[in-house]
Amino acid sequence: MNNNINKDKGILLSIRVDPTFLPVATSFVENSALAFGLNKKEALALTLATEEIFLYLIKASSTDHIITIRCSSGIYYVKADFLFSANNFNMRAFNLTTTISPHEEASLEEMGLLIASRSVDRLQVKQEGAQSIHLILTKEKSYPSVDEFDLTTLPSVENVVEFSIKSATGEDLKLFVMLLNSHYKSFSFPKDFRFPGKVVDMVRSGEYEAVVAIDQKERIIGGTLWHWLGSKTVECFGPYIFTQGSDLSIAERLIEECIKAIAKSDAVGLINRYPTLELPKDYFEPLGSLTFFTKDGSPFSITAYFRQMQEDLGSTVWSHPALEEFLKEEYKRLVLPRMIRLVRDQGETKEQFSVLSAEFDRINNFVTLRPLCSGLDSDKNIGAHLDLFKKESLSTIFFEMDLGKSWQVEFVPALFNHNFKPRIILPYGGIGDIVLFQLGEKH
């Protein structure tokens, strides 16, 4: 792992939101992106997003306002952070469902933000104070997928006499990724793991860690990866075992290695949403299951597992009254001490428009919605997203709600109205616990 790269805080530019400085902002982002390793096409996509955001801000704030742009490298992606204040920043355009009408002036103004959001791979919005906005745009590098390699020629390993565990980097990691693609179905790992070179860079960036098990002849016989999800939770994958017949002691050692690596960190929980049959169940507790569908439409379920890394000190979560019963039952089943505080609408003024982000897994045919802000149109907005997914034949739809953010539970009535069901709680998955809703089968 190259920690020096991970510690890179990036390059900063602070300028006035003035049309004169538009070329400065765009050339700064373009050249930074190229310097951090994006190809020309990828760098231009990030530059286009920058241009659109800057142009929008020229209209939404005054020229004496300062915008700070920070470009940084995550090895497998380049991230551009925009920090600014704006009096009238309408994030509605970041909804996937937004369409632009050439006849509406307000709608045309938002077209730039729409273009910005569609030009990048990930978009995060954080409201920091009344008018302070933090936009994070991420553009990933392209990598060849495992489909471009012949996986049938990979060596199979038998007669394992003894094994040891070691950190994985470089060529070991590429081989490990190809082995896991040849031994496991696509639902056993996230879509990023279809790109060996990308996984190498993900580990090199320090965001992911990987260990592999090797036998007495130093052949790779298994492995696992893990990464941080926010500031409190670590997610692990697998473990993946490539020997003939599954040897649970290898799996146990791999998981122990992961647990020990994060044992003295501030991780509160370790989750596994991509468990394999070899996952040592004694080290985890089942959170519940989610339903997925194969390409021929057959349903199957995957259980999500959790391990608490520290003694639970208890915490408070926000809930809508309609969700309270589910939470009480689940917290009782999981023996999690929680104070549930109800959020009720008492007539206070709300934002007009809600915003949702959508993360797709096209290979496994599912999408996860996450709220960026709540608004009076929550019901309509969710409905519009569902209509869009229906057109794209997406059958598996999740909605992630952070119970540590009171405004997010305002989506509960709309979710129930559209036949979403709360399925599992991911303790400490966000600011607070996360509830994962799944759209009912009638959709």
Add this chain to the structure above:
Amino acid sequence: MKYPDLDRLVPDYVKHFEAYIPSKPDDVLKRLFGCRYLYRLNNNENPLGPPPVAQSIIKRFPPHSASIYPSGDAYHLRYKLADRFGLNPEQFLVGNGANEVITFVIKAFCQEGDNIITADGTFAVYEWVAEFSGFEARLVPLKNFGFDDEGMLSHIDERTKILFVCNPNNPTGSYWSEDKLRNFLDKINGRQIVVVDEAYFEFVEKEDYPDSIKLLSEYPNLVVFRTFSKMYGLAGLRIGYLVGSLDVVNIIRRTCVVYSVNVLAQEAAFAAIDDQEHIFKTREMVKKGKDFLVKELDLLRLQYVNGEGNFIMIKLPMSDSLAYRKLMSKGIMVRTMTGFRFPNWIRVTIDKLEVMEAFIEALSKVLNTARIENQKKL
């Protein structure tokens, strides 16, 4: 008022240090977990409390004395300790629990770029104090649940200032014999300070277990920690001490915060030292509790490490933090061991027999429920 620029003000080593959050008070925990009572088997406290003579001092403490500063350097207690161990009173420094004397030693000897060495699976405060003070803590994995002397020696470099040995070790209860400790000190040969933390000294009856204070005359780089929190039942008053050679202690005194030990703690500790009967009674209680626990753990077919001290480490066929929550809901509080890099292990303080029985009953229920749930899954 302008908000402070914390990014500039806070040193990097503090930014990256995660604060330890202690468990909530018992009344809050009982409410959160819905239990009527709570047996605290998590902190290795002495359920017999302080020795009777110390208890009577606490009971008779005159309220007006609370308005008077205590002796700034625990004068009478140091003289009593010196008398007891046949040493000079200036060889002792008393602190607000052993945790405070750890801070004194690290501050006295370490500067930017220095490091300390200790074990990975041991009392974490040596490591914490070093790290939030900006010094590297080199953690050597345990070997067969014990401190690895050769491993520690191999980690020494020219910037190593202190080696911490917890003897017996918390949480595994392993210990170094006098021969092993002497061999270690011989190899160090005065190049570094060696701290031997004997927080559980009074619980150990093994013949080859060293009384490190007796080694001070031969090894002037040795510093020994003792506490009144464990055997003497004064954890709530926070008082512990260190003892070393005159020259070394004279250095440590420069970083010592005076007046940090309250008057009641000083007086109760002063009285407690003489009570040998209390030590015998506590040892007897620990022996009975361990005998019972070991028998029951064998019946439950659970792996355990029964070393020295008033605690036992048990490996569970389930996540230790899940077991913690389930035991808490039954009124039993244990210490999870994941943070010590012992996943699925718990550490249990030995208490009176009836409490140990309650613990085994609760643990059996938790394990049975887990077994039934696993069978259902199959």
